[in-house]
Amino acid sequence: MTKFLPAALRPYAKPDATLLPLGLALLAILPAMLGWGWFCLVLLSASSIASALTLRTITPLRELLALGGFFEVTIRALRLAVLLLLGARIWTDTAIAIPFALGGLAIVVMSIFTEITVSRLATRLTPEIYTRNLPIAAGKPPFTAKVLADGLALVVPELLIIFGASLITRSVLLAWLIAVLAVLTMAAGTLITDKVLRTKGAAFRARAISDVQRAIKDRHAQVAVYLGVGSSDTVYQLESWLATAERIPQETIVIVRSVPIFHALGKTSLPVIALTNSQDLLLLDLTNLRACLFVSNTGDIIHLLREQNPMSAFIGHGDSDKSSSFNPFTKVYDEVWVAGQAGADRYSRAMIGLRPEQFVSVGRPQLDAIDLTALPTTSDNYVPTVLYAPTWEGWNADQEYCSLLGQGAQIVERLLASPQRIRLIYKPHPFTGIRDPKARATSDRIIAMIRSANEQAGLNATEATPSKPSQAQSATEANELATAAGNKFFASLAPDAHVVVRPNSGLGIFQCFEHADALITDISSVLSDFIATGRPYAVCNPGTDSADDFVREFPSARGGMIIDRDGAGTGDFLNVVAAVTPDPKVEVRAEVREYLLGPSEPTASARFNEAITALIERANRRIEARSAGSQS
Template identity: 40%
Template structure:
């Protein structure tokens, strides 16, 4: 889970620095005065470095305003020519040397840009893979990132020695200053150009896109997948496929993960399953998946059509969580052969929505992901309340999230509760991507929790926990010096999968993390750790919104509350949202919170305890057999039925249709 969106990165400071820097350059050029010009150069080049390392958002805004790196460099060069043309040395040897060096630098930069683009193209395979041997594709080690990434931002700064020489020439009249500065700028550009050319010549051996796709097809022919987990979406939505990796891994059938976006492939969790990312639609449609007869889809996206058109498979929408939101009954779902829901509630949602999904195509398989969720809670001296609001959504419908209207009030009431409670705040990763009000509410909550601090003294940090954090961060963070081709090559070598190691390290990290937290220590939880389900196991009470978080938490059997921010009565709210049937409902001002807290402190006072048990079965299905077994049985049943209709010697079912 990534941090909620934050647009607080300052852009005004770089703008002011540039404005003053170019003002000094202009004054220096107009007055033929090298002193303000030199100061302007220092300010401009210093700001360029700032943009590269600390102010990416400001750099993006400047580019959108048509003042990108190229325009800025050209303006500096024009102003230095103005400085030279306006003084006593106008038309002298130094002026022409500067002009000639500018032309040579432009030619070298043009060639470098072409070579870098060509090298990136040669190394950009049509697929990104994991756990698939790419040895025959002859992928070489990646060139240093500095040679190929954001090239112009670096190359265009190499004219600094030349500009400095020009300023010195204006001040002293020594043409040698221009010659030395020009030589340094040209040499600084020639050296990386030579290195880049060397890598380009070496990488000519990498397989062509056509050869790469032929190799992928040969691999599919040898692996003979039976089940395809197919996903398309943004990088931020990778959690939607990540939640299914372990369930698919546990299937007794050969499975492959098929992705469509390179960004999702980069964010995919560790798994020993073979992973095949094919961005281009014609490439994915040209692949033959052989005996694969079941395709599973965690999300409804437009690119699903490229797999849905495969008549050899049965296509199943498995979703990424059940909730009462309208997204859970998307009319697009009727394009699938079957729709699998967790429990009866999902079936009833489709019936009530009447969006064209037939009841006979719905299969209840439970939620295999919920096996880590426990009904008990870690023993603490005070109850723990988890506030996990959903995000604001793409529309302005009331009640999308409690964060804006009720979030700060709920947290203030929790902090003021007597006896005291510990608060864990875990916002949705999409929080604030659309709404400034959501971002403001998020900041207010984090400020409240920071000011409240912890109710008891913090426990000493564990060196082991810090070591685990560093190791897991290394797994989480892509090494940007390694490109996709090399990562795919290395991830296909024997023993390259680190999924089991990561699982072990993550379990130990969670244990040590919670042990390190004092009973009264309030927490803001963002990022991949601790996980949502780990927070469930710490919580005595959940406060959330209408989302899959509620349905998942119901599996624990513990009390939960939902904020009613829709402007309707509680009776109407429960009627519209079945997952609220066993919830304590809160008003936007946190009214009703006391009863929910009493249920967390003294379970015997919980008037919804029995209703939650009934709701759990309604939402998630029976406890036995376990949902993983039901999921596997559904896959087996569909595979066998499809194999009979689409036998391997008649994959398109032509004999069946002819009969």
């Protein structure tokens, strides 16, 4: 059922452990209304225990609900309400309601402070330090501290109230004793939790950090690739660099600041460290580092920029004419690595204060993973393929380049109705609809149009379904397996079958490039990357500017045909794709390719590694100069 939901909501609609306590509490409502005390006792007790067992579970839904801050407290209040509903049916003396209501309410209120204590101090016991590909033994925390960190101080008092309210039907005195005992247990449990986690938990945390420190020292890492705090949706910003980072000749580590990103990160042979606590990162000795590469601008980069020894370089997570590609924040880095001259020119035109010597052209080494031999163009029944990959609507109106808010639906309508046989691959951006629901609505409409076109042609396959490679040991191998999976998937389809590629479907943008004869897109890094294939592309003009003004503002569009906001230009482009008319942009596209991506020789991978070596040498010279200055 989740496939019918917008992409932005789909991760939260999947059943997970977060819903278990809520589901059990809701199930207890009917037995409570019927006065079935034992049923309520079992269901509410199970709900309370499930709350403790899932307290530290990491899921997309829990991430979302954590924004409210009182999810667990709300469920606890729901359990109390169910108990009072049950009591109305089974208590022979209505005065019994007073102690259980007051005791339950006190526990709900006190649980707010208890949860603050547990969540704050539990990080000392189970520090959110996760590692991959590092020889660190996963030591077990002390049993008592582990149980307390899982919320024992919350469970026992609530179970006392649940058992008492479900079983005591006549004695008001006994009800008061149980209620008072529950409140005292909550208070004592909170104090004990605080004491134990401050001692045993802190000691365990210190050992964990020490193990990480020793592992880093043993590797003598000189290069760090860094991604700051963010949701799992931002993991692509780092994943696009993993294969490139694996080819860096110097020892390299990956540092992330978010547990969801760590768990969502694809395969890599590089050591990966997740440090969510700023204090943990600040305590680590990173003096061996000489180069820090940043893929995104997040406020927490200051925790690594403060290191004296390494030089910093912003490498970004895409190269495009978007305004986000020349963010003034970039001034904080020692160097800004751009793909080609176009990147430096963007910053220069924006006049944000970067010096010419800060720019280093490294190309786009990620594009080495694109297999340009995948298209079976020699087939007698060959049908050319157009990839439509619109960007999302951006965080604000200044970054709104999304054709789904303009000509997107018209483009797809004209393509599906084209007299030429053309296959469509539709791949919306993962963030589509986050800011503007209209973009998501148009995307859903396009998917419905594609499904209808396939059904009318007697074709069932609409959505890409290849699974992500799980057996890979590195990002490089994962890319190779992904290409093989993409080849197998497209080979299994009828030549005319249109395809929808949803986020996390197992088919990446490079696999779409490999099986596309042409591209329709917006101003985005997709355009800049696709131009490496040398194949035709069209760019959607999201505004009312003339084509000349549009190209003047966005030079990457110069090598493609322009599709106006009303969809005009789509037919001309499809004629080029179907070889009905010659391609008018062949020579210009070659010029734009070099302007955007730099020269073909030396390769982008070679230029990237040369830039790494040069940055390390700069760092060493600075360290030597600082040392000489301190001795004079």
